[in-house]
Amino acid sequence: MGWKFQPSPTLSLMAASKDPRPCSIADTLAVVGEKYSLLVLREVCLGNGRFDQLVRNIGAPRDILATRLRRLVDAGILVKQPYSERPQRFEYRPTRAGLELEPVLMTLMAWGDRHLRTDGDRPMVVEHSCGRALAPVVTCRACGDEVRHEDLRAHPQAPGWTVTGPAVA
Amino acid sequence: MGWKFQPSPTLSLMAASKDPRPCSIADTLAVVGEKYSLLVLREVCLGNGRFDQLVRNIGAPRDILATRLRRLVDAGILVKQPYSERPQRFEYRPTRAGLELEPVLMTLMAWGDRHLRTDGDRPMVVEHSCGRALAPVVTCRACGDEVRHEDLRAHPQAPGWTVTGPAVA
DNA sequence: ACCGGTGAGTAGGAAATCCAAACTCACCGT
DNA sequence: ACGGTGAGTTTGGATTTCCTACTCACCGGT
Numbered sequence: 001m002g003w004k005f006q007p008s009p010t011l012s013l014m015a016a017s018k019d020p021r022p023c024s025i026a027d028t029l030a031v032v033g034e035k036y037s038l039l040v041l042r043e044v045c046l047g048n049g050r051f052d053q054l055v056r057n058i059g060a061p062r063d064i065l066a067t068r069l070r071r072l073v074d075a076g077i078l079v080k081q082p083y084s085e086r087p088q089r090f091e092y093r094p095t096r097a098g099l100e101l102e103p104v105l106m107t108l109m110a111w112g113d114r115h116l117r118t119d120g121d122r123p124m125v126v127e128h129s130c131g132r133a134l135a136p137v138v139t140c141r142a143c144g145d146e147v148r149h150e151d152l153r154a155h156p157q158a159p160g161w162t163v164t165g166p167a168v169a
Numbered sequence: 170m171g172w173k174f175q176p177s178p179t180l181s182l183m184a185a186s187k188d189p190r191p192c193s194i195a196d197t198l199a200v201v202g203e204k205y206s207l208l209v210l211r212e213v214c215l216g217n218g219r220f221d222q223l224v225r226n227i228g229a230p231r232d233i234l235a236t237r238l239r240r241l242v243d244a245g246i247l248v249k250q251p252y253s254e255r256p257q258r259f260e261y262r263p264t265r266a267g268l269e270l271e272p273v274l275m276t277l278m279a280w281g282d283r284h285l286r287t288d289g290d291r292p293m294v295v296e297h298s299c300g301r302a303l304a305p306v307v308t309c310r311a312c313g314d315e316v317r318h319e320d321l322r323a324h325p326q327a328p329g330w331t332v333t334g335p336a337v338a
Numbered sequence: 339a340c341c342g343g344t345g346a347g348t349a350g351g352a353a354a355t356c357c358a359a360a361c362t363c364a365c366c367g368t
Numbered sequence: 369a370c371g372g373t374g375a376g377t378t379t380g381g382a383t384t385t386c387c388t389a390c391t392c393a394c395c396g397g398t
Binding site: 020021022023024025026027028029031033035038039042045046047048049053056057058059076094097099100101102103104105106107108109110111112113114115116117121122123124125126127128129130131132133134135136137138139140141142143144145147149150151152153154155156157158160161162163164 | 214
């Protein structure tokens, strides 16, 4: 992508460059929305954090991958840890903030499983500690109910928003 | 972005072009991972589905937006509905599949609110029908528990995967 | 000491995308 | 007739991406 960020961007600077609205979705995508970034996170969460592993597993060009890794480290989503001195070798690992993006990955995976695989074959099953295959559901922390579009109403807290009201095809 | 898709891609064709692994995360990102796509979905879920509204609210170039809209319609995430004949005017609305991506948006928003806004001011609050501000949590459908990294184990169902095992910084 | 191999990148130019502004086309209101 | 709106398309230049090759540091075997 190129979610527009400056040469030497403090995190706060680059986030709000183009989107006319203040929005945490846009800001988050400015950090992890570029091509490959979320796939990097997928690999790193699986424990495959070495540069060449990432190149092989993601299929990204090495230079782009290097750029993405720098960015994710800058954003506090990954850390670069040495796993061997002499020869110096590094491994990228998720920080706590990085791990908190894992639910996004799970939700994306679930959507893809449901809507993109008519054959019904999941290429990957994630097992939850309860013993079952994970089927992630987004719920409301307050009431515990599954979040459905009809139950949501948006309340802009800052100028720049117009909300016409929900409508579904 | 450019998540690599061919000139005249049937949905199934373009998904699996470069990623060496079969993966529903990658496949889903191939559909909605390009720049602006998820912001389009944000707007459309808010009911702001007209072309010029989208241009203004997202800040995307008109040609790119046109491309994204075509793609999202092709993918069955949006539909283009006339809201006036003579003059012909259209509005994009989410399909059911599109709405099922809303949890992804909520999760991204929550992450941004928590990690990108040190001031603590949310630019937008979504109210749930239970009366509280929505704090989305991803849970396991089977047991209802919140999904945490430590509780997950990946089981590849297809060749191409290596899972080193979880590790956190 | 030499040879080949691995990990982690960097360099350089071609190819694809993105962007902004201008342009189109159909219609409407006055 | 004139200006304005909605929904795009065109154009040409600025950025990004992509691909291949190269580097640099080190290791292990002979």
